[in-house]
Amino acid sequence: MGRRKTIDHERILDAAEDVTLELGAARLTLDAVATRAGISKGGLVYCFASKELLIKAMFTREMKRFEEELLSELAHFEGLPFARLHARIAASKHETENTRAKAASIMATISQMPEHVQEVRQAYTEDMEDVHRSAEDMRRATLALVAIEGAFLVRGLGLIDLTPEEWTGVFDDIATLIPKRSKN
Amino acid sequence: MGRRKTIDHERILDAAEDVTLELGAARLTLDAVATRAGISKGGLVYCFASKELLIKAMFTREMKRFEEELLSELAHFEGLPFARLHARIAASKHETENTRAKAASIMATISQMPEHVQEVRQAYTEDMEDVHRSAEDMRRATLALVAIEGAFLVRGLGLIDLTPEEWTGVFDDIATLIPKRSKN
DNA sequence: GTCTATATCAAGATAGAC
DNA sequence: GTCTATCTTGATATAGAC
Numbered sequence: 001m002g003r004r005k006t007i008d009h010e011r012i013l014d015a016a017e018d019v020t021l022e023l024g025a026a027r028l029t030l031d032a033v034a035t036r037a038g039i040s041k042g043g044l045v046y047c048f049a050s051k052e053l054l055i056k057a058m059f060t061r062e063m064k065r066f067e068e069e070l071l072s073e074l075a076h077f078e079g080l081p082f083a084r085l086h087a088r089i090a091a092s093k094h095e096t097e098n099t100r101a102k103a104a105s106i107m108a109t110i111s112q113m114p115e116h117v118q119e120v121r122q123a124y125t126e127d128m129e130d131v132h133r134s135a136e137d138m139r140r141a142t143l144a145l146v147a148i149e150g151a152f153l154v155r156g157l158g159l160i161d162l163t164p165e166e167w168t169g170v171f172d173d174i175a176t177l178i179p180k181r182s183k184n
Numbered sequence: 185m186g187r188r189k190t191i192d193h194e195r196i197l198d199a200a201e202d203v204t205l206e207l208g209a210a211r212l213t214l215d216a217v218a219t220r221a222g223i224s225k226g227g228l229v230y231c232f233a234s235k236e237l238l239i240k241a242m243f244t245r246e247m248k249r250f251e252e253e254l255l256s257e258l259a260h261f262e263g264l265p266f267a268r269l270h271a272r273i274a275a276s277k278h279e280t281e282n283t284r285a286k287a288a289s290i291m292a293t294i295s296q297m298p299e300h301v302q303e304v305r306q307a308y309t310e311d312m313e314d315v316h317r318s319a320e321d322m323r324r325a326t327l328a329l330v331a332i333e334g335a336f337l338v339r340g341l342g343l344i345d346l347t348p349e350e351w352t353g354v355f356d357d358i359a360t361l362i363p364k365r366s367k368n
Numbered sequence: 369g370t371c372t373a374t375a376t377c378a379a380g381a382t383a384g385a386c
Numbered sequence: 387g388t389c390t391a392t393c394t395t396g397a398t399a400t401a402g403a404c
Binding site: 004005006007039040041042043046047 | 369370371372373
Binding site: 023024025026106107110111112113114117118120121124139140142143145146147149150151152153154157158159160161162166169170173174177 | 207208209210290291294295296297298301302304305308323324326327329330331333334335336337338341342343344345346350353354357358361
């Protein structure tokens with residue numbers, strides 16, 4: 001009973017995200033994560049000394065992943081004004097394992113460690129700088145940023161029920177809100 | 185020292201919302217709510233037999249409150265196409281005690297009883313019917329609905345940091361997305 | 369390094385005094 | 387109807403075997 005397995009950190013974080021999405025942040029327990037990851041609770045705690053550290057790790061991994069995806073998308077919008085906004089749309093457009101995982105990690109963090117929400121805000125810092133470079137188009141760009149992240153959250157939490165095609169349309173329409181030229 | 189107080193259900197729900205907003209949904213405990221409401225835990229449990237019922241009551245009250253506010257705003261947009269969308273913007277535009285309370289109740293529900301999220305969805309049903317009346321303008325109206333609720337959530341959770349004036353601007357800009365005439 | 373077993377504690381819920 | 391005191395559970399975290 002209880003065969004020894006090599007514990008994979010990534011697998012644990014995946015399990016934590018699954019549990020959060022399926023059962024809700026309040027039922028994100030060490031037991032549930034260990035079971036889902038197919039390891040023992042002791043093994044889990046050996047890797048992540050506390051539940052708080054587990055959640056931080058989950059959160060940090062998703063923020064990092066998303067920033068990387070955003071940077072890779074950015075290449076496709078070289079030279080365009082508000083390139084980061086377009087890249088953000090491209091990275092958020094389809095509901096994938098990644099976008100669901102990001103939503104789960106934000107949920108867990110907000111509900112259990114709301115004092116760390118400021119780290120989410122920081123992720124938008126560069127976008128806002130992008131936006132603020134152009135006083136004239138600032139309002140539309142701000143609208144686009146809010147719409148992107150709002151749509152992402154609303155879809156991730158299942159608050160509005162649209163088909164995948166409709167969601168794609170929503171993000172496409174948001175893209176049309178972004179000003180065509182930035183003023184400087 | 186244990187003076188008898190008349191327990192006010194509304195006051196308890198207010199306390200639950202305060203705790204959720206200030207400490208996070210995970211720290212929404214019966215102890216914290218009782219203390220914040222200035223009553224004993226026993227008194228609290230006498231009113232709301234379980235934590236789950238407390239959260240449901242908080243959630244239901246806010247959904248009802250918001251629907252009422254939406255209906256009262258609706259009077260100002262009589263005859264306009266997509267009147268409900270405009271009314272929803274008017275009701276969401278400023279960050280008030282009401283909007284914060286609604287965000288708190290949604291947070292608590294999502295994190296502790298995600299199976300009830302579908303009740304949030306229902307609240308949008310009428311708006312979506314409003315939207316679907318016009319195939320032609322549907323996309324823009326859908327975009328507006330997603331943007332409204334997304335902006336509401338993102339602001340309520342503190343994910344993007346804008347000034348009150350900037351938020352007002354965002355909602356005003358969303359209003360301009362709503363089609364001027366509905367096709368029927 | 370991974371496991372089982374256990375200690376500790378916090379929180380939901382109950383019982384009964386007032 | 388509201389309180390205090392207590393019960394019970396479930397979850398985090400620790401100790402120690404393998």
